[in-house]
Amino acid sequence: MPTIAGFDFPRQRHYDAVNHFWARHDDESNLVSIGIDRLGLQALGELAYMALPAVGSRIARGDAMGTLEAAKMTTELVAPLSGVVIERNEALLRDPSAVNIDPYGAGWLVAVEPADWSGESGQLVSGPALDEWVAAEVDRYRVEGWID
Amino acid sequence: MNDQVWRLLIDDEVTASFGLSADETLARRVGRGASPPTLRLYSYRSHCALVGRFQHLEQELHLDFCGQHGIAVNRRPTGGGAIIMGADQLGVALTVPGRERHAYGGARQLMARFSAGLSKALDHLGIDAPFRRRNDLEVGGRKIAGLGIYRDRSGGLLFHASLLVDLDVRLMMQVLRIPLAKIADKDIASVAARTRTVRSILGDDMSFDSVRDEVAEGYANAFGVELESAGWSGSEREAIAALERSKYDTREWIFQRTEVPDLVGAARVKTPGGLLEVRATLAGRQLKAVYLSGDFFVPEAAVADLEGSLRWHSSTPEAIRATLTPVYERWAEDLEALPLETLVDSVQRAAKQAQGPIEPESAPEPAAGVASDPYGCFVTPGTPHA
Numbered sequence: 001m002p003t004i005a006g007f008d009f010p011r012q013r014h015y016d017a018v019n020h021f022w023a024r025h026d027d028e029s030n031l032v033s034i035g036i037d038r039l040g041l042q043a044l045g046e047l048a049y050m051a052l053p054a055v056g057s058r059i060a061r062g063d064a065m066g067t068l069e070a071a072k073m074t075t076e077l078v079a080p081l082s083g084v085v086i087e088r089n090e091a092l093l094r095d096p097s098a099v100n101i102d103p104y105g106a107g108w109l110v111a112v113e114p115a116d117w118s119g120e121s122g123q124l125v126s127g128p129a130l131d132e133w134v135a136a137e138v139d140r141y142r143v144e145g146w147i148d
Numbered sequence: 149m150n151d152q153v154w155r156l157l158i159d160d161e162v163t164a165s166f167g168l169s170a171d172e173t174l175a176r177r178v179g180r181g182a183s184p185p186t187l188r189l190y191s192y193r194s195h196c197a198l199v200g201r202f203q204h205l206e207q208e209l210h211l212d213f214c215g216q217h218g219i220a221v222n223r224r225p226t227g228g229g230a231i232i233m234g235a236d237q238l239g240v241a242l243t244v245p246g247r248e249r250h251a252y253g254g255a256r257q258l259m260a261r262f263s264a265g266l267s268k269a270l271d272h273l274g275i276d277a278p279f280r281r282r283n284d285l286e287v288g289g290r291k292i293a294g295l296g297i298y299r300d301r302s303g304g305l306l307f308h309a310s311l312l313v314d315l316d317v318r319l320m321m322q323v324l325r326i327p328l329a330k331i332a333d334k335d336i337a338s339v340a341a342r343t344r345t346v347r348s349i350l351g352d353d354m355s356f357d358s359v360r361d362e363v364a365e366g367y368a369n370a371f372g373v374e375l376e377s378a379g380w381s382g383s384e385r386e387a388i389a390a391l392e393r394s395k396y397d398t399r400e401w402i403f404q405r406t407e408v409p410d411l412v413g414a415a416r417v418k419t420p421g422g423l424l425e426v427r428a429t430l431a432g433r434q435l436k437a438v439y440l441s442g443d444f445f446v447p448e449a450a451v452a453d454l455e456g457s458l459r460w461h462s463s464t465p466e467a468i469r470a471t472l473t474p475v476y477e478r479w480a481e482d483l484e485a486l487p488l489e490t491l492v493d494s495v496q497r498a499a500k501q502a503q504g505p506i507e508p509e510s511a512p513e514p515a516a517g518v519a520s521d522p523y524g525c526f527v528t529p530g531t532p533h534a
Binding site: 043044045046048049050051062063064067069070071072073074075076078090093094095096097144145146 | 200201202225226227228254255256257258259283295296297298299300301406407408409431432433434460462
């Protein structure tokens with residue numbers, strides 16, 4: 001997988017600039033898969049536990065949609081977009097480390113029917129803006145000491 | 149209050165549900181700017197048992213004993229393991245606004261940063277307890293304070309610590325499920341040897357309040373802030389009560405279960421120094437704790453150091469080896485009879501045995517001639533192994 005600043009960030013996705021989620025829209029089904037990007041995971045460490053929203057529940061951009069625990073830190077998962085949860089990755093609930101192993105594949109968190117993809121995707125980073133954002137984030141993470 | 153002034157809030161004998169609700173409420177309000185940054189130093193009504201965010205109460209606590217003895221049980225918003233709290237354990241809850249765009253902020257760096265006030269306080273008391281590992285403060289490899297962090301959706305951060313001013317080890321072993329066959333005096337001594345308390349170092353006449361005063365000063369100095377004593381506001385009390393009702397007083401919160409399996413495995417191996425038994429408890433793939441026992445001589449402090457290094461730790465051999473290497477450097481002479489690779493391999497085998505079938509397994513029967521007590525002691529050289 002091609003990398004940006006040494007980290008894999010697939011280009012066909014949108015990224016939450018604050019909370020380091022990725023979002024991938026499927027044009028055919030109109031569903032959006034959501035996961036955590038590689039840099040976000042680097043700061044978190046190995047995931048030990050996870051709680052995800054129930055299928056059928058509504059999530060709203062900026063609101064909590066679950067919780068995870070890594071290295072005795074628990075953090076609420078802040079939804080990158082709004083919609084209804086159509087599917088959640090049940091396997092992760094039994095083994096959250098799958099997110100660390102394959103964050104863009106088997107480590108997806110939920111699939112959502114978006115309420116306003118065209119509007120909310122504009123608030124995420126994608127396309128030509130990706131390189132500059134990733135490079136800046138990698139620099140920031142290094143300065144903070146979260147990555148080597 | 150400006151950025152350089154924090155509120156100092158003192159609470160004593162709070163209930164479990166109030167204490168936890170207060171901490172989460174503060175994290176949310178501080179994150180939104182509705183409450184000032186707050187250092188809360190408090191004690192719970194003796195006693196309560198608090199599990200970490202995702203633990204199974206039934207696996208971690210002797211619920212029958214708790215019920216019979218009026219020990220409240222509850223669940224923290226922060227991660228980590230089960231603890232008992234009461235009049236001799238100082239609760240530290242530091243709530244500060246998270247910095248913008250620091251959604252995840254490395255846990256280890258945050259723990260180091262926020263525990264600095266505690267380390268400074270203990271240092272001022274003459275106790276050397278730097279943050280060395282990922283999740284506890286230790287004195288000579290033995291835990292004196294447990295740490296945890298919760299990040300709220302508002303961005304507010306809650307740093308939790310439980311500082312052992314003193315500890316009733318017998319009671320702790322009756323409340324918490326520790327892999328011990330029985331609560332015998334030697335087992336109590338062995339568990340006690342794996343923790344440190346302020347009074348075990350400084351003497352029984354060290355008062356709780358003077359420790360608390362030192363911690364307050366430690367945080368003021370470590371962060372360069374002024375502390376102003378103040379109590380709860382009316383709106384804070386209302387918010388705390390509401391969260392108690394909706395969350396911390398509910399069975400749904402307290403007794404929830406996670407699908408990550410709790411697993412137990414064990415491995416035995418003969419070493420140049422004698423028989424080694426490793427018992428590992430895991431949450432899925434992650435080591436929650438490792439317990440070492442056997443029939444050879446190693447200082448309890450070295451054992452505590454080894455065990456402490458592997459709490460809430462990856463179970464991969466590479467990660468275990470990387471973490472244990474500096475421990476072996478610290479205790480080079482004392483651990484000669486227990487080669488590093490033997491221990492790495494044994495922990496691996498215990499973890500694999502736990503993870504093999506999906507269901508948790510019981511430990512294998514002890515070999516003939518080996519005490520059935522799985523927590524048999526390492527003892528210091530010169531004293532006979534019990």
